Amino acid sequence: MSASIRESRRVYLFDSTLRDGAQTQGVDFTAADKLALAGALDRLGVDYVEGGWPGANPTDDAFFAEPPHLETAKLVAFGMTRRPGRSVQNDPGLAALVQAKAPVACIVGKTWDFHVDVALEIPRAENLALIGDSLAYMASQKSEAHFDAEHFFDGFKANRDYALACLAAAQEAGARWLVLCDTNGGTLPHEVSEIVTAVQAALPEAALGIHCHDDTDNAVANSLAAVRAGARQVQGTLNGLGERCGNANLCALIPTFALKTDYEVGVDAPRLAQLTSVSRLLDERLNRPADPAAAYVGARAFAHKGGLHVSAVAKDPRTYEHIEPGLVGNERHIVVSDQAGRSNILARFSEIGLEVDADDPKVAALVEEVKAREFQGFAYDGAEASFELLARRALGQVPDYFELQRFRVMDDRRWNARGELVTESEATVTLEVAGRQMMTVSNGNGPVDALDKALRKALLPTYPQLESMRLTDYKVRILTPQAGTEAVTRVMIESAGRNGRWTTVGVSTNVIDASCKALIDSIFWKLRREGLKEPGVG
Structure with a gap:
């Protein structure tokens, strides 16, 4: 099996955005972000989506508790080898991996003797046992077990025999892939080529992968060099997210493989045409500007x-x-x-x-x-529902379900009866629906929540379909920070219900007005998706 992989021209794409990318300074994914991005990666055609590290934080626990349904990609849960002194059955980290609703597990382990001596402070033979035990256990529990050989290139240069022994322990335990990691990001392309070639000669039956960090701005070049030398799995992240200087950028690697080499990736022409949109979707979810100079997908690339x-x-x-x-x-x-x-x-x-x-x-x-x-x-790459409404309105395909005539939002900061300082929000909306004018008032946890509740209160009697709809994410982006408090603001709102998840956008110099526009788009999209052909028909 491994020999046939190596001899083929098929390269398997392993996306680590949701785990390695989350280590980027300033990046904080929500569970909703992870679900949206996992779906986009699946549609793009990557082979593996690493969802996170179960047991490490509440976000990853929530993600794996209700994981996305992926059509193309295999969902991967990440973890580390068992702790010294514990059996695999009694290790909490491995237990979380087993319980995670993901068919594939990726285990990271030390392969640099320096790290074994200084970080783990255990005998080197014991580290080999940690690797072998952990991979064998995961291989028995999951459809695939992968081994991330941490600091492999530094370890190989320091102690070739020990680094290879670590790989051999994982291979003998049943690891599907042995992934060589340039964790410190200091290895150069010619070194990667030489070392991957040497590993392939020492372990001819191994299926090798490559995982590069970008500390010398060589992560993409190193990944290409590794594939030319025999690696057939490439790990990376969208837009090169990752700790310190980032990881190998899949938005550069995918089109390079697909358009400039004879290697095969699972991204055909229609999927490749989604690449720019997926890249910008990530930036919108992170509420940050896209890199205009990014290769292939940047606004200045062409x-x-x-x-x-x-x-x-x-x-x-x-x-x-x-x-x-x-x-x-x-x-x-x-x-x-x-x-x-x-x-x-x-x-x-x-x-x-x-x-x-x-x-x-x-x-x-x-x-x-x-x-x-x-x-x-307005940003429509990350707000597909608003784009669909814009397009269908231009073609006369969206009924006037209701008209918001005015709204008012007030915040009241005061001391309550228990002596606590609280801030309460109240929204009043006036709208016309089904030929009737209605005015409703609602309180909420903040002005946007109050506005959302007031709109629903007015609309539910006519449109009971809105009962299942809920807001799942809310992001604000200042587009003109130089304007200070008069800046233009963009609001992205993600909603969910029995129609799945959808995202809408609103833009205004007033953040509440921008929020209201996004809310109304969200409601209109929901009603149209429910199949309502005319206003006032519930």
Whole structure:
């Protein structure tokens, strides 16, 4: 099995965004973020999605308690070898891995003698036992057990025989993959190539993987070098997230394998065209700006400004572009005259099941409206529900379920009867629904919660379908921080119900107004998805 993997041209993609990426300074995934990203990675076509470390924190516990259903990828739970002095059956970390609802387990273990001596402070032979016992136990409990050989390249250079002995212990215990980790990120491409070649010669039956950090800005190059030397699993993260300088960037590796080599990855052309959208979805979930200079997916990756470049690109884009931008879902941008947009809009129509004639003049108008709204701050890569509503409204396919005529939100900070300082929010909404004007008042845990409850209170008698809907995530992003308290604000709201999960967006200089726009889009999307063809029909 391992020999056939090595001899084939198939490269298996292992995404570690939800675990390794979460170690990035300033990154804090919610369970909802993890569910949304796992689904996006599955649709992209990666082979493995590492969901996190069960037992390490409440977020990962919540994620594995109700894991996503993945069509293509295998869900992976991460953990470490058993603790010294404990059996595998009595180790709490391994117990959490066994209980996690994931078919694959990835175990990390020490392979650098320096770490065994200094960090673990145990005999080196005992570390080999930890590796062998843990992998054998996981192989008996899961469909696959992977071994992440931590600090392998440093360990190999310091003590080749011991590092190889660690791999052999995992292999003999039944590890499906032996993943060589450049944990400190200091190894260079020529070293990676030489060491992977040496490991393949020493363990000819092993299926090898590569896990690189980017501390010398070589993680992508190191991963490519490892594959050329025989590795067939590549671990990395979206947008290169990761501790310190990050991990190997899958948004660069995936198109490089797919478009520039004869290696095969599980990302076909339609899936590859989602890459830019997935990259930007991650940034939207993290509430941070995308890197405009990112390879393949950055806003400037196919941008051309004046002079010889623009003149040549107008004749043939191949003069200054290494690939067609649409292959990765990106677009060409000519600074003096923007030519992009139409094909991407049509591709999004197809994704949401909207049949429309490409020559329909409404499409051209919608392209311009999307551009104008994104210039104002709207982000539709991470708010598919708002985009669908925008498109269907342009085509006259969204009924006027209700009209919000006015709203008012008040916060009251006071001392309660128990002598506690509390802040209460109250929202009043006036709207027209089914030909009737209604006014409702509700209290909530903050102004947005109060506004949400007031809207539902007014709408539930007419639309009982909203009973199952709930808000699951809320993010605010300041788009113009230089404007201070007058800054433009973008609000992203994720909702859930029996129709799944959906995300909407609102933009305004007033954060409550932006929130209200996102809330209303969320309700409209829900009602339309419920199949309501006209307003006032519950």
